Amino acid sequence: MKNHKYLLPILLVIIAPVLSSLENVSVDLHLLITGTKSAGIPFEFEQKVIFSYKGDYQNRFVGVAFDYELYREIHPFFRNENGVFMFVLPYNEIPEDITDITYRIIADGLWIPDPVNPWTFREDSGIKVSRISLRYRQTVKEYPYIDKKDGIVTFVFNGPGSNNVFLAGSFNNWDPFMFPMEESAAGYYTLKLRLMPGTHYYYFLYNGEKRRDTRNPGRAIDPEGFAVSVVTVP
Structure with a gap:
């Protein structure tokens, strides 16, 4: 009984912030969260990302812990009445x-990749992690995205999944196979390169076919x- 006496306050402290956050969501999202019966791949809804x-x-x-926070903060989940x-x-x-x-899931202290997300890979450290692509942001954000601090340019190509996509440009003498792009989510291929200041020309090679960057x-x-695309790094 002594263990139960101290366990309840601890659980309330952990779950309370999550419960309070549910008060600020729409009725549709609240019903979705509380009515979910099985875990699925994280998805976007009402400019929020839903994990299960x-x-x-x-x-x-x-x-759950995220790479953009260097995995230093663990965000607690809320368990609905269906056990999800x-x-x-x-x-x-x-x-x-x-x-x-x-991101990585933490279940009772065990750090694991998301078991229902097929987009799982090993980082350079050898640790398995999972990844999702924020499709809403990718559709509204201007690409290629240029980080003005260090000249890193993020290229994004959108097309059917599970295909070979490469980036070729004036910065690599138009080599069609030097820079393969990574499919970070279904149909979303990304690549980051540090380019010198100046104007650069490029295209995507999708299954052997040249494609201009339609986002640019x-x-x-x-x-x-x-027709090729143009990007200027300041």
Whole structure:
């Protein structure tokens, strides 16, 4: 009984912030969160990212940690009446330059990749992590995105998933295979490069076919008469 005496206040402290956050969501989102019966891949709803996890009924605590916070903070989930742990991440709590979220699930102290998210990979450290792509941000954000601090340019190509996509440009002598792009989410291919200040020309090679960057209004014609995209790094 002594253990139970101290366990209840601890659980209330952990869950209370999550419960209070549910008071500020719409009726539709509240019904979605409380009515979910099985875990699924994180998805976007009303400019929020919805995470879910369902282990077993013995799980006492489930949380999530993000790479953009260097995994230093664990955000607790709320368990609904169906036994599914839920977490709502508002867009305004995500740094503005983030379009892909890499994360890990913490279940009773065990750090694991999201078991229902197929977009799982190993970091350079060898640790398995999961990733999701913020599609809303990718559709409204201007690309390629240029980080003016260090000249890193983020290129994004959108197309059918599970295909080979490469980036070729004046910065790599138009080599069509030097820079493969990573499919960070279904149909979303990304690549970050540090480019020298100046004007650069490029195109995507999608399954062997040249594609101009439709997100980028800047364009030019190469010597072969093909339309390419233009990016200028300040």
